Amino acid sequence: MLILRFAVFTPLKRSFDYLAPNLSTQENLSLKIGTRFLLPFGHQKCIGVLLSIATSTQINIKKLKTPLACLDELPILNANLLKLANWMSSYYHAPIGYVLWLMLPPPLRIFSASSTKNSIPQTRSYKISALGREMLPQIAANAKNRLAFAQLFKKDQNPESFVDKEFEKETFEKELFNKELFEHELSALSFKVRPQLKYFLEQNWITTQTQNPTVLPKYYYALKPNPLLTNAQQDVVNAVINQADEFKVSLLEGVTGSGKTEVYLELAKHFLNKGQQVLILVPEIGLTPQFLARIQNQLQINVLGIHSQLSNLARFEAWLKATLNQIHLVIGTRTALFTPMPNLGMIIIDEEHDASYRSRDGVRYSARDAAIVYAKHLNIPILLGSATPALDSLQNSLNGRYQALFLKQRVLGTMPKWQIIDCILHPQVNGLTEVLIEAIKARLDKNEQVILFLNRRGFAPVLFCQNCKWMADCPACDAHLTLHYNRLSCHHCAYSAPKPEFCPNCQKDSLIALGYGTQRIENALQDIFPDEKIVRIDRDTISKKQDLENALDLINSLQTRIILGTQMIAKGHDFAEVTLVAVIDTDNLLFSHDFRGEEQLAQLLTQVSGRGGRAQKPAQVLIQTYHPEHAIFQDLPKIGYHEYALSLLEKRALFKLPPFSYQAQIFADSKVLERANKFLQNGLDEFEQQYDKLAALLKISPPLSCYMSRRKGYFRAYILVQSHDRNILNISLANLDQILGSLKKQDLRFHIEVDPPESA
Numbered sequence: 001m002l003i004l005r006f007a008v009f010t011p012l013k014r015s016f017d018y019l020a021p022n023l024s025t026q027e028n029l030s031l032k033i034g035t036r037f038l039l040p041f042g043h044q045k046c047i048g049v050l051l052s053i054a055t056s057t058q059i060n061i062k063k064l065k066t067p068l069a070c071l072d073e074l075p076i077l078n079a080n081l082l083k084l085a086n087w088m089s090s091y092y093h094a095p096i097g098y099v100l101w102l103m104l105p106p107p108l109r110i111f112s113a114s115s116t117k118n119s120i121p122q123t124r125s126y127k128i129s130a131l132g133r134e135m136l137p138q139i140a141a142n143a144k145n146r147l148a149f150a151q152l153f154k155k156d157q158n159p160e161s162f163v164d165k166e167f168e169k170e171t172f173e174k175e176l177f178n179k180e181l182f183e184h185e186l187s188a189l190s191f192k193v194r195p196q197l198k199y200f201l202e203q204n205w206i207t208t209q210t211q212n213p214t215v216l217p218k219y220y221y222a223l224k225p226n227p228l229l230t231n232a233q234q235d236v237v238n239a240v241i242n243q244a245d246e247f248k249v250s251l252l253e254g255v256t257g258s259g260k261t262e263v264y265l266e267l268a269k270h271f272l273n274k275g276q277q278v279l280i281l282v283p284e285i286g287l288t289p290q291f292l293a294r295i296q297n298q299l300q301i302n303v304l305g306i307h308s309q310l311s312n313l314a315r316f317e318a319w320l321k322a323t324l325n326q327i328h329l330v331i332g333t334r335t336a337l338f339t340p341m342p343n344l345g346m347i348i349i350d351e352e353h354d355a356s357y358r359s360r361d362g363v364r365y366s367a368r369d370a371a372i373v374y375a376k377h378l379n380i381p382i383l384l385g386s387a388t389p390a391l392d393s394l395q396n397s398l399n400g401r402y403q404a405l406f407l408k409q410r411v412l413g414t415m416p417k418w419q420i421i422d423c424i425l426h427p428q429v430n431g432l433t434e435v436l437i438e439a440i441k442a443r444l445d446k447n448e449q450v451i452l453f454l455n456r457r458g459f460a461p462v463l464f465c466q467n468c469k470w471m472a473d474c475p476a477c478d479a480h481l482t483l484h485y486n487r488l489s490c491h492h493c494a495y496s497a498p499k500p501e502f503c504p505n506c507q508k509d510s511l512i513a514l515g516y517g518t519q520r521i522e523n524a525l526q527d528i529f530p531d532e533k534i535v536r537i538d539r540d541t542i543s544k545k546q547d548l549e550n551a552l553d554l555i556n557s558l559q560t561r562i563i564l565g566t567q568m569i570a571k572g573h574d575f576a577e578v579t580l581v582a583v584i585d586t587d588n589l590l591f592s593h594d595f596r597g598e599e600q601l602a603q604l605l606t607q608v609s610g611r612g613g614r615a616q617k618p619a620q621v622l623i624q625t626y627h628p629e630h631a632i633f634q635d636l637p638k639i640g641y642h643e644y645a646l647s648l649l650e651k652r653a654l655f656k657l658p659p660f661s662y663q664a665q666i667f668a669d670s671k672v673l674e675r676a677n678k679f680l681q682n683g684l685d686e687f688e689q690q691y692d693k694l695a696a697l698l699k700i701s702p703p704l705s706c707y708m709s710r711r712k713g714y715f716r717a718y719i720l721v722q723s724h725d726r727n728i729l730n731i732s733l734a735n736l737d738q739i740l741g742s743l744k745k746q747d748l749r750f751h752i753e754v755d756p757p758e759s760a
């Protein structure tokens with residue numbers, strides 16, 4: 001008797017046992033871990049992924065059901081990805097079914113009559129038949145036939161030169177016989193050859209057979225080194241490739257404009273030349289067609305881009321190509337990590353500090369951290385790159401767990417000079433000081449570009465009544481509504497309403513917009529520079545990848561000289577002609593309730609300022625603030641990000657905050673705040689009773705209200721759990737998870753956030 005253990009897409013944090021169908025021994029052997037089955041589940045049918053095969057179960061055998069059908073010939077998830085899924089499930093306390101579904105391309109997640117087509121397809125291949133060989137002299141007498149044969153079976157892409165030569169039976173036999181043409185290769189051939197193929201098949205000169213999909217053998221490239229690499233870049237490349245081919249994390253800290261991408265590509269070449277696959281993860285906003293084209297152009301090989309806006313079918317096809325080793329370099333955002341790559345030799349993570357590697361709903365995981373664990377499982381090297389490494393990565397490179405690598409100089413141009421503008425001495429009109437306006441004028445006079453950064457979209461963050469002090473608040477959240485021209489919108493839920501003309505409270509005509517968003521700054525700039533075309537880049541103007549591409553085209557072709565945007569412009573893009581970067585306002589980030597606030601602000605300011613002076617022309621950074629005395633404005637421009645980050649690490653060490661301890665938040669949401677608090681308190685009491693020794697090793701907060709307690713109509717309470725030891729934290733969370741899961745939950749849901757990216 002065999003028990004089949006499945007993962008099913010449910011919030012239940014366990015696997016499900018089924019009885020193996022009565023198969024012959026040989027068929028039993030063909031049960032493959034990682035294949036999908038159609039399962040009876042309650043009164044419904046669902047898809048399950050086979051996790052393991054056991055010989056015993058804790059469930060009464062008579063109650064076990066039998067799977068209805070196996071949907072895949074071959075595993076759709078290989079052993080390494082299943083291992084990663086198990087790690088993610090236990091480390092992030094997420095249901096294994098949710099993790100596996102995250103890994104699968106959407107067409108594989110559902111069952112419909114047609115969805116069986118979406119398993120790894122069988123491959124058809126073509127060969128010259130015995131009859132074809134026999135008839136060769138007659139067939140090859142015709143030049144057209146000769147060319148078609150060469151096109152189909154000679155794979156060096158230069159069939160004409162082969163055919164032009166005098167027909168030699170021996171060469172022909174040697175070059176073409178025993179060669180196989182696969183269905184997927186057909187698409188790369190000219191359309192004209194297809195009728196020929198059909199004709200040859202009809203004549204029985206060519207035979208065809210279908211077979212299980214083949215993972216193509218390793219493909220070795222002969223990519224040449226880039227002669228333009230600087231010595232510093234070459235040193236970094238050597239430091240990585242001179243290591244043994246085993247698990248090793250390297251942290252490359254390279255200032256903006258130091259050419260990290262060139263280093264990534266050189267490393268990629270090294271592993272591609274060895275017949276291995278390479279995965280490069282980039283932040284969501286960085287994966288533009290321009291970027292892909294640039295890489296494709298430099299390497300002259302097929303590059304696969306995987307991002308969230310790919311259609312389901314395209315994502316499935318991409319997934320399939322990588323699985324079958326038809327594509328060797330994959331560049332993608334967060335979920336590209338889960339692309340099955342049988343010959344993966346190296347992982348590179350660009351802008352490793354970027355928040356987009358963290359998933360904020362569903363399975364709450366860090367793709368960066370999961371990638372490191374994955375590389376460890378595969379025993380391959382992994383490189384993290386950033387101009388502003390996250391403090392935890394930096395700490396790991398300081399204590400020697402990561403190899404520390406640096407690029408301290410720009411390839412072209414110099415680092416920009418910073419100037420802090422005191423807004424008390426220089427009053428703002430519509431968010432802009434006179435100093436800033438003059439600086440913009442000076443740059444425009446020289447036909448150079450300027451970037452203005454403001455991390456707040458909309459027209460104004462607050463609509464305020466001067467008479468009765470009423471403010472427009474969201475009815476469902478503890479938040480002010482943001483004014484967008486004539487509408488009020490909540491940035492935390494979907495609530496939106498027209499802007500009232502009179503104060504809804506006192507009915508007076510005394511409403512004013514307080515503060516500035518990007519729309520308001522755009523209007524102000526347009527008034528001052530009426531002839532300039534201003535490009536605004538924020539989530540209101542950029543909703544599709546195409547919008548961003550259009551904006552980047554306008555900028556790169558110099559059709560616009562004033563670029564205004566939120567942190568969407570702070571990341572990765574190179575603008576050669578930008579010589580002035582202005583930060584309009586970041587004061588709201590100075591006194592954050594989050595201990596990570598200063599780290600994030602230092603990263604943001606360094607990244608934004610790094611957009612300037614990328615080419616030969618020196619650039620200037622202007623920062624407007626009401627707090628010029630703040631340490632970040634005093635020190636960061638002088639000592640740079642690295643030194644500043646070290647000073648932040650000292651503070652973290654002093655207060656035993658991460659990365660010097662490990663944290664998790666447990667959230668409870670309810671329509672009634674008291675209910676959420678009580679739920680968490682009950683769970684805590686139970687935990688401290690059952691696991692008193694474990695609890696004594698932890699720091700656990702009582703249930704607390706979140707900074708923004710109510711959102712989308714739900715109140716949110718949380719507890720903070722902290723430990724000096726990752727394992728103790730993990731075991732405690734598993735126990736807490738189990739206890740909370742067993743408590744009665746009326747109008748209540750809870751979730752766990754491990755290594756939280758922000759304070760609650």
Ligand SMILES: [Zn+2]
Pocket residue numbers: 465466467468469470503504505506507508510
């Ligand atoms: Zn009023």
Ligand SMILES: [Zn+2]
Pocket residue numbers: 474475476477479490491492493494495712
């Ligand atoms: Zn809201």
